[in-house]
Amino acid sequence: MSLKESIxxxxxxxxxxxxxxxxxxxxxxxxxxxxxxxVDLVYLDLRLLIASVESLVQAQEGSRATxxxxxxxxxQREELSNATSQxxxxxx
Amino acid sequence: MDSLIYLYGLIPTKEAAKQLCPSLKGFDxxxxxxxxxxxxxxxxxxxxxxxxxxxxxxxxxINNNMEWLQEKAFHHHETVMKLSKIxxxxxxxxxxxxxxxxxxxxxxxxxxxxxxxxxxxxxxxEEWNLKIYCDDQLLKKQVSQxxxxxxxxxxxxxxxxxxxxxxxxxxxxxxxxxELEEEKNKVSEKIHSHLREFALKGNxxxxxxxxxxxxxxxxxxxxxxxxxxxxxxxxxxxxxxYEKEMRExxxxxxxxGPWPAYHFSSFS
Numbered sequence: 001m002s003l004k005e006s007i008x009x010x011x012x013x014x015x016x017x018x019x020x021x022x023x024x025x026x027x028x029x030x031x032x033x034x035x036x037x038x039v040d041l042v043y044l045d046l047r048l049l050i051a052s053v054e055s056l057v058q059a060q061e062g063s064r065a066t067x068x069x070x071x072x073x074x075x076q077r078e079e080l081s082n083a084t085s086q087x088x089x090x091x092x
Numbered sequence: 093m094d095s096l097i098y099l100y101g102l103i104p105t106k107e108a109a110k111q112l113c114p115s116l117k118g119f120d121x122x123x124x125x126x127x128x129x130x131x132x133x134x135x136x137x138x139x140x141x142x143x144x145x146x147x148x149x150x151x152x153x154i155n156n157n158m159e160w161l162q163e164k165a166f167h168h169h170e171t172v173m174k175l176s177k178i179x180x181x182x183x184x185x186x187x188x189x190x191x192x193x194x195x196x197x198x199x200x201x202x203x204x205x206x207x208x209x210x211x212x213x214x215x216x217x218e219e220w221n222l223k224i225y226c227d228d229q230l231l232k233k234q235v236s237q238x239x240x241x242x243x244x245x246x247x248x249x250x251x252x253x254x255x256x257x258x259x260x261x262x263x264x265x266x267x268x269x270x271e272l273e274e275e276k277n278k279v280s281e282k283i284h285s286h287l288r289e290f291a292l293k294g295n296x297x298x299x300x301x302x303x304x305x306x307x308x309x310x311x312x313x314x315x316x317x318x319x320x321x322x323x324x325x326x327x328x329x330x331x332x333x334y335e336k337e338m339r340e341x342x343x344x345x346x347x348x349g350p351w352p353a354y355h356f357s358s359f360s
Contacts, residue, residue, distance in 0.1 A: 003328040021186040
């Protein structure tokens with residue numbers, strides 16, 4: 001497998017995604033775009049929140065987990081929806 | 093029921109004509125993603141119910157519903173990612189919505205030439221991110237041992253009376269801190285400028301704090317690179333080489349990609 005393929009297949013952390021789609025996606029004149037100005041503060045809070053989720057995951061899984069992967073989030077979602085006994089909309 | 097239009101990204105109509113858009117579910121998980129040609133540019137969109145997705149309700153969700161945000165952020169990203177594997181795509185910001193197709197058309201038409209230039213820049217190229225981390229404690233040891241000024245100072249301090257030693261050591265610690273930061277920047281910048289040779293463009297982003305990364309070691313570099321497809325493997329091999337050479341002295345390298353060209357698509 002090429003280096004590219006092995007990196008490509010890695011899970012991407014939510015924070016990396018938010019960093020680009022909230023901050024860097026192209027903004028063209030739209031009737032509504034959740035603007036940077038509006039999001040900046042939220043964004044900061046989010047980072048803290050995500051960081052705390054992340055350390056929680058790390059605490060649970062030991063030092064192996066260094067990033068929050070979509071897989072880990074999926075698991076958490078599953079647990080949450082099981083706990084609230086709602087149908088699991090995340091399952092394929 | 094009024095429909096809003098959610099815009100994921102823009103692709104050249106030429107490419108849309110050659111290749112069908114894959115069948116993907118829209119932002120609400122019910123409707124479908126579809127293409128909407130506007131001259132030379134084709135928008136990739138889905139419809140959203142204007143009551144459920146008003147500005148207020150989206151803001152409300154973003155502010156108070158982390159799960160919603162996770163789901164939708166992944167959805168947006170995954171949709172754009174899938175499309176970027178097939179088309180040259182200008183990725184739009186999360187939650188870019190239009191009241192109707194006329195308004196979307198106007199927005200696209202008035203930016204057509206800039207968008208065409210952007211397609212020309214990003215076609216056949218990939219965006220890659222590199223984060224460099226450094227274990228300060230490890231590097232500090234090396235900095236303070238291999239620096240002749242610091243060594244001389246340390247020798248000088250050891251000759252002083254005990255009371256004076258304390259304050260002089262504090263001062264020396266400060267000097268070491270500063271040297272450490274300088275060393276980290278110097279090393280990272282050198283790596284960046286070398287990697288830049290593989291890339292068409294390279295941008296420097298602000299490194300994230302440990303609160304954000306949740307790591308013990310510090311992020312010293314956060315760079316994004318636009319690289320021609322054929323050079324990506326060389327670029328990654330070079331990073332792997334750095335990793336091998338520098339791992340023991342406390343450096344770690346994390347490359348991610350290929351990303352849709354989020355950092356190289358903006359036009360202003």
